[in-house]
Amino acid sequence: MKYKISVDKDKCIGAASCIGIAPKTFKLEDDVALVVDQAGDDQDAQLLAAQSCPTGAIKITDQETGEQLWPKK
Amino acid sequence: MQRPQEYTAIFENVEVYNEKFTHLHFELKNPFRINFKAGQFVSIKVNDDGVRRAYSICSDPDIDHGIEILLDTDPQGIGVKYLQNLKLGEEVSFHGPMGRFVIEDGADEESLVLVGTGSGVAPLHSMVVDQLKNKDDKRPITLYWGLRYAAHLVWQDEFSRWAKTFPNFKFHPTLSKAEKEWSLCRGRVTNCLQVHDLPPNAGYYLCGGKAMIDDVKKLLIDRGVDPKKIHHEKFF
DSSP, X not given: OOEEEEEOTTTOOOOOHHHHHOTTXXXXXXXXXXXXXXXXXXXXXXXXXXXXXXXXXXXXXXXXXXXXXXXXX | OOOOEEEEEEEEXXXXXXXXXXXXXXXXXXXXXXXXXXXXXXXXXXXXXXXXXXXXXXSOTTOOSEEEEEEEOSSOOHHHHHHHHOOTTOEEEEEEEEOSOSOOTTOSOSEEEEEXXXXXXXXHHHHHHIIIIISOOOSOEEEEEEESOGGGOOSHHHHHHHHHHOTTEEEEEXXXXXXXXXXXXXXXXXXXXXXXXXXXXXXXXXXXXXXXXXXXXXXXXXXXXXXXXXXXXXXX
């Protein structure tokens, strides 16, 4: 399984929880999180980072199946 | 700064302060010690699907065997409902500590101005106790806390006691819907900050909703504060 990770800039409030958990995947720029490396951290950390986002701004999709893994639909 | 990790903790105590705010205390189970900085938050797992909600730690960082949070019960979202339905002794899972909204030791700030609205006072409570009690910080520290009603105020006795014990600490509760007899600041925190003298070379720490953060930042910058001295934590 290969993750595709994206951040909804309009939802992001710059809480930086994703950076605390997956610092090689995300970085903060102008108070908004960005994805800097789709494979920067292990997938457990990336999923936890998405789950920890207080506004649900991080979306994770399985690139192979297209299934949205987070937020759960 | 410590990397966040997964904790399990036992729901140890609850105190319903008023119709808006409830105080919850969790004792750590595994790991049984936490090293957090005042101002940081934890992300509590609030359902079996893995949904998590962030809550600022309001307790003293010197107490490393548990954490306390201040819950605003108004929104009645998934996190509030989960926490309100917890039974004493139940286990919770959280990830933390997280967040960069902390007072850095050695920062070039000659005084501290903390501004919070609603439950945004939670991390500021932790900061105040840490600076005054643990770090013996002698710099002037001023806390502005904006709320609608006096009935929703919490920790008043504690803040008043600190103001007596530590002459460098001042507390300005600010009410937007104050009764006639209210003799302290009225309106929004911006109304208070607009008329008060701002200490030179202060560090500003803002915590609350996005609109408040934006309004206070604009006011401070308009009054000549260096944007680099304004730190914030946005609650949505």
